[in-house]
Structure formats: structure tokens, C-alpha cells
Amino acid sequence: MKKLINDPADVVAEALVGMEAAHGDRLRIDYEHKVIYRKDAPRQGKVGLISGGGSGHEPLHGGYVGPGMLDAACCGEVFTSPVPDQLLAATTEVDGGAGVLHIVKNYTGDVMNFEMAAELAAAESAVEVRSVVVDDDVAVQDSLYTAGRRGVGTTVILEKLVGAAAESGRSLDEVAALADRVNAAGRSMGLALTSCTVPAAGKPTFELGEDEMELGIGIHGEPGRKRVPLASAREAAQLLVDPILTDLPYGTGDSVIAMVNGMGGTPLIELYLMYGEVHRLLEQAGIGIARCLVGNYITSLEMAGCSVTLVKADDEFVDLWDAPVNTPGLRWGA
Amino acid sequence: MKKLINDPADVVAEALVGMEAAHGDRLRIDYEHKVIYRKDAPRQGKVGLISGGGSGHEPLHGGYVGPGMLDAACCGEVFTSPVPDQLLAATTEVDGGAGVLHIVKNYTGDVMNFEMAAELAAAESAVEVRSVVVDDDVAVQDSLYTAGRRGVGTTVILEKLVGAAAESGRSLDEVAALADRVNAAGRSMGLALTSCTVPAAGKPTFELGEDEMELGIGIHGEPGRKRVPLASAREAAQLLVDPILTDLPYGTGDSVIAMVNGMGGTPLIELYLMYGEVHRLLEQAGIGIARCLVGNYITSLEMAGCSVTLVKADDEFVDLWDAPVNTPGLRWGA
Structure with a gap:
């Protein structure tokens, strides 16, 4: 294995150190939960947008955090779903009173953990959460980690379009409906x-x-x-x-x-x-x-x-x- | 060899087709000379900036053509210097009356061919040409294709800084002096x-x-x-x-x-x-x-x-x- 890393166990955490060093003007990092935040999150009155998933797909998702796109990205280990604790922390943190949209790629672990976090956020902090599950890959119906189609490239375009809509002040209902329309079109x-x-x-x-x-x-x-x-x-x-x-x-x-x-x-x-x-x-x-x-x-x-x-x-x-x-x-x- | 190509002989030309298809709003291509131009070049009164070299280093240089950076990039075959004809065509084309700066990475073939083009442009079309030779690689003094140090990463930063200076209306003397200062600092x-x-x-x-x-x-x-x-x-x-x-x-x-x-x-x-x-x-x-x-x-x-x-x-x-x-x-x- 030829990689520019130190200990394989530290890859995600150490890459986050580099992200903060490079983009600390716009981003901040919660190292405990491995979440990349837009520096000025939460924005009062703006729908909060969260995505996340296994690491190893960069720039997705951390590279899409910032004005006009995501408020937070939750980083799982490489090719491993983020856990509910991470997603719950991010959901609570980015809520600016207008609710939160979860952008989830369709992998069984991701879907399950985002759902659990949404339920906990609603129960514990009364955050209104909606979610869109991206399932755009026409290659196969079910896959190794997926019931239904896998979520891939449409996620990038969806995060951009939905990010712009949230930035412009649209409501959670409107943003969630847009997300569904983008996924259906991709x-x-x-x-x-x-x-x-x-x-x-x-x-x-x-x-x-x-x-x-x-x-x-x-x-x-x-x-x-x-x-x-x-x-x-x-x-x-x-x-x-x-x-x-x-x-x-x-x-x-x-x-x-x-x-x-x-x-x-x-x-x-x-x-x-x-x-x-x-x-x-x-x-x-x-x-x-x-x-x-x-x-x-x-x-x-x-x-x-x-x-x-x-x-x-x-x-x-x-x-x-x-x-x-x-x-x-x-x-x-x- | 596992590559997404058709005939190895056509890689550069076919990649240019993709560049124009993707960025035709900002760029235009001279397929005969394999030159990528800023669409609105030449700009009257603005110093023209040209770089180029072997292909295979993308986004360098074609990806740096546009407002605020280069006016033209001359694409050699993969890892092969562009020929004087290409460089001459670009030099003549981007001259808006304020002269042209050649940004050259220090490889023997590149330096020789840019020099020849500069002489021909001066003789045939009275274009005033200056050049900066980037030689920032501290690794070795001479190399396989180089007398002196090789030109590498500083080229990217130089093209950005000098591009901004040319865009702001600085003269050829000023732009050339700035280019030398950036190279000396990198x-x-x-x-x-x-x-x-x-x-x-x-x-x-x-x-x-x-x-x-x-x-x-x-x-x-x-x-x-x-x-x-x-x-x-x-x-x-x-x-x-x-x-x-x-x-x-x-x-x-x-x-x-x-x-x-x-x-x-x-x-x-x-x-x-x-x-x-x-x-x-x-x-x-x-x-x-x-x-x-x-x-x-x-x-x-x-x-x-x-x-x-x-x-x-x-x-x-x-x-x-x-x-x-x-x-x-x-x-x-x-």
C-alpha cells in the first residue's frame, strides 16, 4: 500500500486538521464528532443543510461546505457510514430555527443512521428534519451495501442546487421538495x-x-x-x-x-x-x-x-x- | 496501459475538443496549432500572457486560460515541448499592442522553442516579447531535460499573480519584472x-x-x-x-x-x-x-x-x- 498517510487509523482525523488549516477562514471542525461546519453556522432563519457519508470520496462532502452549499458534512471512516451521534450533533448545531435537510446517499448504513439522528433530534431538541435519499445510479438495482439504487454523482449537483435555494431563504418544505425533484431528474x-x-x-x-x-x-x-x-x-x-x-x-x-x-x-x-x-x-x-x-x-x-x-x-x-x-x-x- | 483514450496519437487533440465543449463560453481553440485562447483575446492595451509546454500536466496550462490569468496556452504532445510554430501563432494572436510575456518552465526544449518564437514574432510582426523562465525546483541542479533547475509548482502561482497584474493594466516592463520577482520568491x-x-x-x-x-x-x-x-x-x-x-x-x-x-x-x-x-x-x-x-x-x-x-x-x-x-x-x- 503506497499512501501519503501516517497511521491508517488516523487518516480521517488528520485530513480534517489539513482542511481546517487550509480553509479555516470559511470552515470550522468539530474533531470529537468529525464534522466540518460552515464557520458561520447556524444561520438564523435559513434551512440547515447536512450531508455526510464515508470518507474517501473527497471533495464530497466536506469540500462542499460553505456559503451556497452545505452547512455541515459528517465524515465517517473511509467507505464507512457516519454514526448517529455525529449526525445528531450536526443536526442540532446547524438548526437556525427553520429546520434541517439531510442529504443522504442511498446506502443502507447511511440511511439508517441519518434516520436515527433525525428521530433523536426531533425528540431531544425539537428540530424539524426532512431528508432526501439520492439513488441515481442506473447500473444495478440492489448492490453490496444498498437496497435499491446507489447514490452517486447527482449528489454533487443536488447539494449545489439545494444549497442555493436554502441560501435564498426558501422554507424547509420548499427545499425538501426541490431536493426530491433534483434526485428524480438525475x-x-x-x-x-x-x-x-x-x-x-x-x-x-x-x-x-x-x-x-x-x-x-x-x-x-x-x-x-x-x-x-x-x-x-x-x-x-x-x-x-x-x-x-x-x-x-x-x-x-x-x-x-x-x-x-x-x-x-x-x-x-x-x-x-x-x-x-x-x-x-x-x-x-x-x-x-x-x-x-x-x-x-x-x-x-x-x-x-x-x-x-x-x-x-x-x-x-x-x-x-x-x-x-x-x-x-x-x-x-x- | 489502462487509459480512457482512443488512439494514443490523438489524446491531446481530442482533449482539446472536450475543453472547448466544456468551456466554449470562455475559451476558443485553434486546433491547427493546438492553442487554447481566452475567447476575447486579444485585449487591446493589455499585456498578452502566454504559457505552454508538454501536455499531461493538466490543469496546467490550458486550465489557467481566462480572465485574470493567461491569454493563451500552447499544448505540446504529452511531456513534449510545443514547437515554435504554435508559440509564434499564439504570440501574434494575443498581442493587443502592449506586448506579450512568455511564461516558460525551464526545460531545454521549451526554452529554445519559446526563444525562437519570440525572435520570429519580433521580426515578422514587430511584437514586443519578454519572457520569464521559471526554475523553482530545489531537488536537483541539472536534470534529464534541463540545464539548471526545473520549472514546477511556482508556475501556477506566477500565472495567477502576473495574470492579475496584466489584467489591471500594468505595462510589459512591470509585468515582466513582477514575473521575475515571483520566480525568485518561489x-x-x-x-x-x-x-x-x-x-x-x-x-x-x-x-x-x-x-x-x-x-x-x-x-x-x-x-x-x-x-x-x-x-x-x-x-x-x-x-x-x-x-x-x-x-x-x-x-x-x-x-x-x-x-x-x-x-x-x-x-x-x-x-x-x-x-x-x-x-x-x-x-x-x-x-x-x-x-x-x-x-x-x-x-x-x-x-x-x-x-x-x-x-x-x-x-x-x-x-x-x-x-x-x-x-x-x-x-x-x-
Whole structure:
């Protein structure tokens, strides 16, 4: 295992030290609960937004804390759900009287622990909590850690859109309804060229032959649809885009926010090359790209590979996308 | 070789297609010369800023084209200098009557080809050209493709500071003098945990044992100072920071712009952990960090590893750093 770490047991806590050192002007850290807060949280009258999950997917979620996006991110151990105590602490802390939205990726442990925290927060502190469970991965119906579809790339776009809505003063009902609409409009699929190594495990999560790729990979290395021979970028783009387009479905005249996301170990030059292929396929299908992201936004440690996410976008979504955001991972207009 | 590409010969050109598809609102591409232009270049009366070099270091340089940074980036083949024709085309194109600054990383081919282009531009089109050669890598004196020190991470910070100065209307003399001052104030050093594979070569540039790292690595995989046993993040940070601090030197009371940069294949969680270590070492040395970057800013394809860059920064540098920038790779205040 070749990693820039000290003790594998300390990776998450020590990365938080670096986050605070780098972004202490905007963020503060609760080291006891491993929560990254927007420095000025809670904001009175603003709906509080919390996400979280296993670590190892950075910049998700801690990199999306800040004005225009999340109020808090709860960091589990690498590829491990955060526990209810963390989520409860964050829920209580960010409530500014307007209630709190939990943004949950659909993995069994995450869903269960967020639910428990919501119940405890309601009972102990009378915080009104809603939640959205993101389940956008078209690859497989159930998975290693998931009943139903896995939550992946749409989470990034949802956190941006819902973050803008909360910032503008919308109510908890409105923000929760928007979150559901974004999730319903988003679909993703990914592939892996290599595995990744969880520090505490010390060896690759799975094995993949030199001439193979895993189509429909999960962000923790969960099995996808099938192993296929290593394909060209052109073929790979089609293998990802076709299942997405037929699923929602998306069609001629639709407009989308598109993301070509790296899994952590794929060079940016390859991600731009892939984006060119995805763009061509959408153009052929008569689908317009209103806004896009190309880069590493929801990763799986050092895994090589990429995913494609499309969120069908009306004018409201595009306006929310364009609103100012000031986080370590996404920043514009601020 | 596991890469998301089509034909290895087409990687650079096809990545440019993706760049234009993603950022066509701000950038335009000259496919014949493989140059990425700021869409509104040339700007009358503004000093034109050009950089370039081998591809495979993205987001450098194409990701730094846009308002507040570069006017053009010339893309060589992967790890190969751009040719004089490309550089000449860009120099002529971005001249808005105030002259052009070439920002050159110190590699023999780059220096030679930029010089040739500067002479041709002066002779053929009467464009006034100055150049700065960045040579900030403290690892080795001469290297595989370099007489003198290699140009690495300081290039990113220089392009930002000089970009802000050019945007504010400073003259060519002033911008060139600033570029020299930034280069003189910057030092870097890197290490690699793994090699990378150039698409056209199809096999790793070098071999490195499972228990080794290359200290002082170049961004093309050039040999560093020595191979050392794989170290902890704490030790690795010291091995990078100590040679930098003693070189300039930096000392108590100094203020710096600091970058912990990933080589392309190292997860962001490890880069933040490393930043925490670097921050601690600088604090111990009495050095303040005025601004910082943590992430993949000057890469070596999918190489695992990182580099540290420090630029000694006065108030002027910090003000230029904070000025608005709107590029694919760096964006704030815009």
C-alpha cells in the first residue's frame, strides 16, 4: 500500500486538521464528532443543510461546505457510514430555527443512521428534519451495501442546487421538495479501470485484469453490471451514456447539467477527452448541455475510472446552479 | 496501459475538443496549432500572457486560460515541448499592442522553442516579447531535460499573480519584472510513490519498488535526489519542506503562498493530510501562510505523489492573488 498517510487509523482525523488549516477562514471542525461546519453556522432563519457519508470520496462532502452549499458534512471512516451521534450533533448545531435537510446517499448504513439522528433530534431538541435519499445510479438495482439504487454523482449537483435555494431563504418544505425533484431528474453510471485500497484494509478492494474494466462500478468498488474488455474512450462513453439516456428517459429537446467525474486516479486530460465524447453523444441525441463539470468531484480514493451524471435541468435549476458558491470544491461568483 | 483514450496519437487533440465543449463560453481553440485562447483575446492595451509546454500536466496550462490569468496556452504532445510554430501563432494572436510575456518552465526544449518564437514574432510582426523562465525546483541542479533547475509548482502561482497584474493594466516592463520577482520568491520540491505512463510509450516511465519513493521527482518522472524507503506523511512532509526552507531561505516572520499539489493519482484526502503536516512544519518555523492551494494543479498524468511549493509573499502578492480569476482551473470573485 503506497499512501501519503501516517497511521491508517488516523487518516480521517488528520485530513480534517489539513482542511481546517487550509480553509479555516470559511470552515470550522468539530474533531470529537468529525464534522466540518460552515464557520458561520447556524444561520438564523435559513434551512440547515447536512450531508455526510464515508470518507474517501473527497471533495464530497466536506469540500462542499460553505456559503451556497452545505452547512455541515459528517465524515465517517473511509467507505464507512457516519454514526448517529455525529449526525445528531450536526443536526442540532446547524438548526437556525427553520429546520434541517439531510442529504443522504442511498446506502443502507447511511440511511439508517441519518434516520436515527433525525428521530433523536426531533425528540431531544425539537428540530424539524426532512431528508432526501439520492439513488441515481442506473447500473444495478440492489448492490453490496444498498437496497435499491446507489447514490452517486447527482449528489454533487443536488447539494449545489439545494444549497442555493436554502441560501435564498426558501422554507424547509420548499427545499425538501426541490431536493426530491433534483434526485428524480438525475441519473449516473460509472466504470473503473483499477481498484482502490482502503487504508485500514491495506490491499486492493477488488482485482481487475490488465485488459478489463468494471462497467457500472460503485463508489466503494461494489460490483457493477459486468466486466468487459478494456474499451476505447468512444466506446466507454457510449457504454455509460446509453443506459442513462434510456432510463429516465432523456430525449430530443431536453437540457441537462452534465458531469464527467473522475474516480480519483484518472488524469484530467483523459476526463476532458471523455467529456468530448459524452458531448458528441448528447448532441446526436438532441440533448443540450446547459452547464457542466469536468474533474474529480465524487471519488473513490485513487481508483482509475470515471462516471457520467446527467440532471435534466429547467431554467430554475440553471439559475440555482449559477448562484454564488464559496466552498473548497466548488466556487464561483463569490 | 489502462487509459480512457482512443488512439494514443490523438489524446491531446481530442482533449482539446472536450475543453472547448466544456468551456466554449470562455475559451476558443485553434486546433491547427493546438492553442487554447481566452475567447476575447486579444485585449487591446493589455499585456498578452502566454504559457505552454508538454501536455499531461493538466490543469496546467490550458486550465489557467481566462480572465485574470493567461491569454493563451500552447499544448505540446504529452511531456513534449510545443514547437515554435504554435508559440509564434499564439504570440501574434494575443498581442493587443502592449506586448506579450512568455511564461516558460525551464526545460531545454521549451526554452529554445519559446526563444525562437519570440525572435520570429519580433521580426515578422514587430511584437514586443519578454519572457520569464521559471526554475523553482530545489531537488536537483541539472536534470534529464534541463540545464539548471526545473520549472514546477511556482508556475501556477506566477500565472495567477502576473495574470492579475496584466489584467489591471500594468505595462510589459512591470509585468515582466513582477514575473521575475515571483520566480525568485518561489521554491518547490516533489516526491513520487508511483510512475506514470505516457500514452504513446504505453509503459511506465520508470520503475519504483513497493517499499520505495522517489524524492525530488520531476514532473516528467525525471530522477530526483534519491530513492528512499516509503515514509510516513509526517516524514515525507519534512523531506520536502526542509530543503525548500533552507534554499531561499525562508525564516521566522516570513509570509508565504503555499501549495500542496497532487501529481494526479493521489486522493484529495491524502493531500489534505499532507497539508496539515506542512502547515505544522511552517508554524514551527515561524512562517505564516497567507493563502494556500490544496489539490491537483500541476500533474504528471496519473502519478501518485505530491509536491510542495512556497512563494514568499508580500502584501502586493496577496492582493494580486485575491484579484478575481475565471478559468477552468482556478476561479474566484468572478
